[in-house]
Amino acid sequence: MAVTDPAPVTVPAPDDGAHPTPDDGERHGNPARESAVHEGILRRQSARESAARTYARALPIVPVRARGLTIEGADGRRYLDCLSGAGTLALGHNHPVVLEAIRKVLDSGAPLHVLDLATPVKDAFTTELFSTLPRALADRARIQFCGPAGTDAVEAALKLVRTATGRPGLLAFSGAYHGMTAGALEASGGAQDVRVARLPYPHDYRCPFGIGGPRGAELGARWTESLLDDTKSGVPSPAGMILEPVQGEGGVNPAPDAWLRRMRAITEARSIPLIADEVQTGVGRTGAFWAVDHSGVVPDVMVLSKAIGGSLPLAVIVYRDDLDVWGPGAHAGTFRGNQLAMAAGTATLAYVRENGLAHRAAELGARMIGQLKSLAKEYPCIGDVRGRGLMIGVEVVDPEGGASHPSGDTYSPTRESTPRESSARRESSGGDLRSRDAPGPGHAADTNVARTADVTHGTTAPDFSADPLLGDLVSSPLPAAPDLAAAVRDACLDRGLIVELGGRHSSVVRLLPPLTITDEQAAAIVDRLADAIAAVARARP
DSSP states (O other), X not given: OOOOOOOOOOOOOOTTOOSOOOOTTOOOSOHHHHHHHHHHHHHHHHHHSOTTOOHHHHOOOOEEEEEBTEEEETTSOEEEESSHHHHTOTTOBTOHHHHHHHHHHHHHTOOSBOTTOOOHHHHHHHHHHHHHSOHHHHTTEEEEEOOSSHHHHHHHHHHXXXXXXXXXXXXXXXXXXXXXXXXXXXXXXXXXXXXEEEEOOOOSTTOTTSOOHHHHHHHHHHHHHHHHHOTTSSOOOOSOEEEOSEETTTTSEEOOHHHHHHHHHHHHHTTOOEEEEOTTTTTTTXXXXXXXXXTTOOOSEEEEOGGGGTTSOXXXXXXXXXXXXXXXXXXXXXXXXBHHHHHHHHHHHHHHHHTXXXXXXXXXXXXXXXXXXXXXXXXXXXXXXXXXXXXXXXXXXOTTSOOBOTTSOBXXXXXXXXXXXXXXXXXXXXXXXXXXXSOOTTOGGGGOOEEEEXXXXXSEEEEGGGOTTTGGGOOOOOOBOHHHHHHHHHHHHHTTEEOEEETGGGOEEEEOOOTTOOHHHHHHHHHHHHHHHHHHHHHOO
């Protein structure tokens, strides 16, 4: 994407209140020289760095200063950062309490690298972390410090439960993302040759059963039970189940609380350890300190990273003491003793807890989601708005593309219900699959499911509208529109707003602002996103 110079942008005052803010949008110093430096750095990055680089391709900026929500590039332009290091920056960039904690360690002469030795800094971090955990877990928890990335903590969790149970298999969910190392990729959506049984994750808009709501989640739970209890399912008793309370990279899909409690009951009844991947959802992001707190579920293992390091690399797992059966050195890592990250993490955890930022995220997120849902009524290219707390997704669809399978592949049913119509019917029926006057199981109408041509694959797709049991409840989501989503992301950048894409076909615009944003900053984020969507809609009617 070419680097363009947008109109000057006005950025609200930073949330830390510690420094005066110059007029935003101004280019400070020599604009021509700054632009040359900016272009030169981008050019050298493109020539030197791996083809695997990601964010740098979509976001051609060169950050040189940052504070709170704002980033300033080498070219003097300023942005509102709603990527936040993929959710790492709970307090935004360079928050004063984080900087103070880091400086204190540096000035103390304490060692910065200690492997897994005990230190006062580590002791303070562990104490603060345990004070935030679900009490039933904290009272009997063990902690393993891992390599500095969340994916290594996932590897540790998988290794732990396989060691503790003596079983190799694993249960994971469609749409999941757990990291980029081999074991984490096995448990993620899109994996190929794996030792993992894939289960349906609840999804209102693209429900794998075409129903959504409580009934769709219930069908997924029943399928899970059947898979585990059927001796001919081909799925032996697994070492564990790993899930995200809100799928982030999978498209910002919050799991219903009742479904999470059901997964806990299913695993507990069968002595299957439950692993909650809270790498991105933790530390207040979803409106509770940990996303599992919404449901009251107490996992056997929690995978934690990103925000727990206060912007620096840190990853741990915490787990029930009876799982702690592996031997010395069973999982290790040279950089698991990062003292600066532990100090920054302690300061971040304490600040979020003491200042009620989880509750603030819940209130502000609900307001932003409501505003974006109102926007969806105006622009048909917004298929769905969803999220929890300050973890928000806007799914961009092709309004002219016809209905689609839940996966996003297009087909043309004889009669289709729009997602909003189907949602309204689900609500009016209380989420029940069968209407009050529908015939019971075994009725002749059960077999009267018409079939229509699948225009994408040339196969036959069911038209459940002919079935009185299912017709009014089946959701026909519009096809994903990754090109439109990319255009919205680019238009946001032109307006001084940094967002990224996720979900199926990279069609979900994701918002992950710091928990410290002000009401004015939240309004500016929504306004800029709305303006970007409007501009893309005008350009592509």
